[in-house]
Amino acid sequence: MKAMNRRKLFTVCATIAVASLAVTAIPAQAAEVGVSSSEIKLGMTLPMTGTASPGYNKIPGAVKAYFDYVNANGGINGRKLTLVVKDDQYVPTLAVAKTNELILKDKVMALLAPLGTANNKAVASVVNPGARGIPTLFVNTGFSGFADKKKYPTTFSLLPSYIMEAKIMAEYIKDNFAGKKLGLLYQDDDFGDDALAGFKQAGLNFDVKVAYASGSQGDKVSPAQWVTKLQAGGAEVVILFGVSSATAAALGTASVMKFAPQWILGSVGGDATTIKASGVPAGVLYNAVGASFAPATTDTADEYVKLFQEIYLKANPTETFDNNVMVGMNTAFLTAQALKAAGTNPTRKSLIAAIEKSGKNFASAALVPLNYSTTSHVGYNGYWFGKYSPTGDLKPAGGVYTVYTTDSGNGAVVKSTYKRPAMPAKGLPN
Amino acid sequence: MKLSSTKVRFVGFVSAAALITGVLVSIPVAANAAPACDGKSPVQSCAGVTSDGAPYSMMVPANFNGTVALYSHGYRYNVDIPAGIPIVGGYKITNTPEPVPGGNMTVAGYLFSQGVAIIGSGFARQGWNLDSALATNVELIDTFKKQFPTTKKVVAWGSSLGGAITQALAETHPELVSAVAPMCMADTSVNAELTMAGDFLWGVKTLFDPTIKGGNYSAGAAGNGEAITDIVKVLTVMGQLQAGVSSGAWPTTSSATGKALAAGGVPSRSALLLLGLMAGLPTQSAHFDSLSGPAGALKLTFPLAVSPALAILENGTNAAILAILATQDVELQAGGAIFDNTKTDYSARIVNEKVIYNAALSGNTVINALLGALSAANPGAPRAVGNAAAIAKMNALQHNTGKINVPTILMVGVADPITPAGASQLVVDKYAEQYAAEKVAAFKAAKVNGFVPVRNKLLMLWNQTSGKGYTTFDSTTGSPITSTPAAQGTNHCNFTTSQLLMVAKTLVSAGQTGELPRGGALVTAVRKAGSLAIDPLFRAPLLKYYNEQS
Known part of the structure; x- marks a missing residue:
């Protein structure tokens, strides 16, 4: 009983002491931060x-x-x-x-x-x-x-993860573009490093790799340099693994420079609306390969x-x-x-x-x-792959979503058997 | 990345004047004698010299209430610097006493109005003087009490190295002080401070001018000359880096390693930024916030790619000067070279920073090239080898443990480039452990003596930079403006009178009551002081020196 009282006493006193420290630092909150009754x-x-x-x-x-x-x-x-x-x-x-x-x-x-x-x-x-x-x-x-x-x-x-995406993309390339000369444009930071790790994990090698520093897509010189390098490397299939603005800059510049490889767009930069809004003709996107985890x-x-x-x-x-x-x-x-x-x-x-x-x-x-x-x-x-239509919409090949999943480690890329549950009533949380 | 516009034309260097302090009174008397007082009212001034030859000043109001505030000034160079050298030229060694921060008479006036006396010494030696200054302060307190026997409470405060001296006083003589306020406090370890500055200076030497000596200075006048020559060389390099910030051009004095990087397309601004990051310098400076850009084409590019480098240029200039002069001083005390980076892994130093500043560093390819160039494996970047005996002697100099014995108020700018906020963070961290242990001990003691609540004894005030940004630009040219006063939270010990008054009030109150303010009163006081934050979850990065210690 005494021990119990001491424990209670300590709890009370410790609480007071902790509260005192907290009060010293910040005003007390009546409820959880950011949550009110309404x-x-x-x-x-x-x-x-x-x-x-x-x-x-x-x-x-x-x-x-x-x-x-x-x-x-x-x-x-x-x-x-x-x-x-x-x-x-x-x-x-x-x-x-x-x-x-x-x-x-x-x-x-x-x-x-x-x-x-x-x-x-x-x-x-x-x-x-x-x-x-x-x-x-x-x-x-x-x-x-x-x-x-x-x-x-x-x-x-x-x-x-970008590692997952790169691993799955590598499988897609092996299946569909075997023997082609491969080019890669990627952001020269952790975003790009993740992709490189995924491609490496999948054993995919590139004939020409071009790294761009974040922000450089906004200048007048860099995108032309990227395209020149990809072109000089003889890339027949080019993966654009960058943000939308870099993807659009690469596609737009390539179009002007008459460089038309098979494009594969990463999920981050593959939004057709953005690319088209940047002035890239929809035709440039036509037949480019893209990836998504959501339905078209x-x-x-x-x-x-x-x-x-x-x-x-x-x-x-x-x-x-x-x-x-x-x-x-x-x-x-x-x-x-x-x-x-x-x-x-x-x-x-x-x-x-x-x-x-x-x-x-x-x-x-x-x-x-x-x-x-x-x-x-x-x-x-995981992701499914598809191609962009003449109007620039990404659609699954053959109208069927073939989804592949993997992990960020050394797990295999496998065809998914996942069945999406039905949407709750009115699309609201149950 | 090349900048398409050359709008970054001129960056003014910041002044290190904050290190040099003011004068209030000077009445010559013999060492260790009773102070000579003028007996004036409403404030009488006394002056004297301690047994070690340190002059001191006492100012006591007629309504003296028994509380005296002892102020310790910051680092003063221990070498005369010829006129004509930018920033620090014309400095003469001085031991003029300084009883309030920077001779701020508004602060002094407030303390007098409360019946509080002020005292301060100019110390017996300048340079890194923690040991001697501590002894001086102990003696000064005793002298004051003898002269003014109605003294009841002594509170102590100090800035920069004076902050460390104040903390040392509270740690070693808690019986002498009732509360303390170390402001913009130097790190508990001289090694940590000089490692930060030394890393940057070594990088500047290695990439931009290998003729910079950077340490291991000769004794006596020859060493003074070497140090002054180094300052001139560093300032020349900084000027050339400033001129090349847009083009990415490297200084003409660059090393073979630097020239190879330049030939490989590495912009000099990225190299400069990397040196600042690996040393742990803040990427916000007096005029560069790394947030804002001028209207037009550089609106985004400037904060992303340029501003962090310019912030390092401003901050690094002062850090390099400190590295030269303080290294020379400590080498004299220790008897040899004290900077040693033979085991430093600069790559590990910037694990987070290379992501955050990736664009300004021009991407991972450039970062890896720079880190490779600076690695110990590159014979073109020879590491500095310290003298083991000298380093041991340096480490034996007075250093603080961070223990909090009396109510303590810390205040520091989050982007202070000389005494980084991390020095205060270290004390905050240590106190968190101490406080937890004291609570456990109180619980154990409660079984015997009843529970005595443990009171929080630390108030941490972070002087913040504006989250909205503060860099201003010429509306016509788009060039950054550097003639404006340094922004809050930046520069060394850059505090407003309101902030100093808040600390003074809190210090005196804590000294008299034994308690720190809390709750609404604290929040109101902090708000009125302006720019301060008491967010307990804010964390300043520790000095990089501790990377190698953990």
Whole structure:
């Protein structure tokens, strides 16, 4: 009994002492940060302006459209979802500053789909959401390292890793372009290094490799230098493993320079709307190979495509429903489910626990499975390949989605047997 | 990456004047004698000299309430520097006492209005003087108490090396002080400080001018001459790097290794940035925020690819001067070369930074080329070999442990290039362990004596840079403007009077009550001081020296 009392005494005193320290540092919070009785506030950083912004700057509109749809249907346990968006221009130091604003000024509950490998790494090392217990949901980068739960304890990947993508792409190339001279354009940072690791893992060798420094796609000289090198190397099949603006710059410049290899576009930069908006004729895209984990945006027979398109175009009638929009809405859909699963009074902790516990069973538009668990923060793990139509739409070969999955290690690339569960009623979280 | 426009034309170097401090009173008296006081009112001034020859000053208001604030000034060069040398030229060794930061009379006036006396010494020797300054301060406190027997509380504060001296006083003589405020505190280890500056200087020598001596200076006047020559060479290199920031051109004095990199298309600005990153210098400086760009074509390219290098140019210039003069001083004390990077893995130093600043470093291919050039395996980049006995002697100089014995207020700019915020972070980290252990000990003691709550004894004030950016540009040319005052959170010990007043008030209050402010009162005080943050989850990177120690 005495021991019990002492324990209680210690607990009380320790609590007081800890509270005292906390009070010294920050004002007490009445509830979880970013969660009130009527609202859940989330924050996103991504390039809304600048060289790297085309295409990706549609994602917030897509997320908001879905959140508005949820809010119009009662919100999540009565709370409306709010998204605060900050423009980081794809500059890592700006991403740090803007994330600090989201956390300290806007007081968001969680970071949602922050974009870019370098930006997310900068935020992780300087702002350190992991140490602060702030969830970083569904990062918009395929850098494999973000699935490392030990290093990034509150971060959840969503996109298949670049290693996975490269491994699957390598298999596709071996099957379809054996014996051809291969060229690769990649970003000269961790994004590109991940891709190189995947191609190496798959045993794919390139005849010519061109690395570009992030940002250089915006100058007048670099894209012509890339194309010249690819051309000089005799590349017959060229993989463009860069951001949309770099992909568009390469395609546009190649078109001018009359260089027309078989193009294979990585998922990051393969958004046709963005490429076309950059002035690249749709014809240049025709027959290029592309990859996606979501259904084709023209596939209106797909229940998710149909619903998401309807919701998005109602909110943004003058915009085009494209792959960035599709991925953005799917991310919002997953977020809504995660918040619902986090309980009637969600906290940062319960949100993380909910994804770890139930995330792999969340409904999703993707044609590949989610892989969340208490030990894994890996999201999707596969792709299907298709070709761009004369109008620049990516469609599966033969009209059939053939999905391949793999991992970021030395696992094999396998044909997926995953059957996507039916969409919940009205596309709302159960 | 080539810049299509040459809008970055001129960058003014920052002044290291913050290291040099002001004058309040000077009344010559014999060493170790009682101070000579003028008896004036409302504030009487006293002056004297301690037994080690350190002049001191005391200023005591007529309404003296028994509390005295002891201030320790920062690092002063221990060598005269000829006029005509930019930034530091014309400096003469001085031991003029400094009883408040920078001779700030607003701060002094506030303390007098509260009945608080101020004292400070000019110390017996300049340069790295932690040992002698600590002894001087102990004696000075005793002298003051004898002169003013109504003294009840002594609080101590200091800036830069003076911050470390203040911390040393609290660690070694907690019975003498009731509260302390080390500001922009030098690292607990002289080795850590000089490793930061030394790494940068070694890099500058290795890539940009191999004739820079960079250490192992001769004794006496010859060594002084070598150090001054090094300063001139470093400033020449920095000027050429500044001129080549857009074109990527390398200084004409570059080494064979540097010239090979230049021939390979590595821009000099990327090389400069990498040197700053591996040394651990901040990438925000007085005028360059690494966030903003001018209107037009460089709006995005400038913060992404140029601004971080310019920030290193501003910060690195001061760091290199410190490296030269402080290294020379400590070498004199230690008896030989004290910088040794034979085992330093510069590649490991920038694991995160090479991702964050990838574009400014011109991508992984360039980064790998630079790291290869700077690796120990490259005979064209000979490492500096220290004198083991001298290093041991340096390490035996007074150094702090980071233990917090009395209520302590730390304040530092998050982008201070001379005494980086990481030096304060180290103390914060150590105190977190200490505090946890004290709570456990209190619990154990409660079984016997009843529970005595453990009070938090540390308040960390981070002087932040603006998240919105602060670099300004000429509206016509787009050139960055460097004639404006240094931004908050940047430069060395760059504090406003409001911030110093907040520290002064908190220090005196903590000294008298034994408690640090908290809750709403603290939040209000911090807000009024401006630019400060008390975010307990903010983490400044530790000095890179600790990479090799872990």
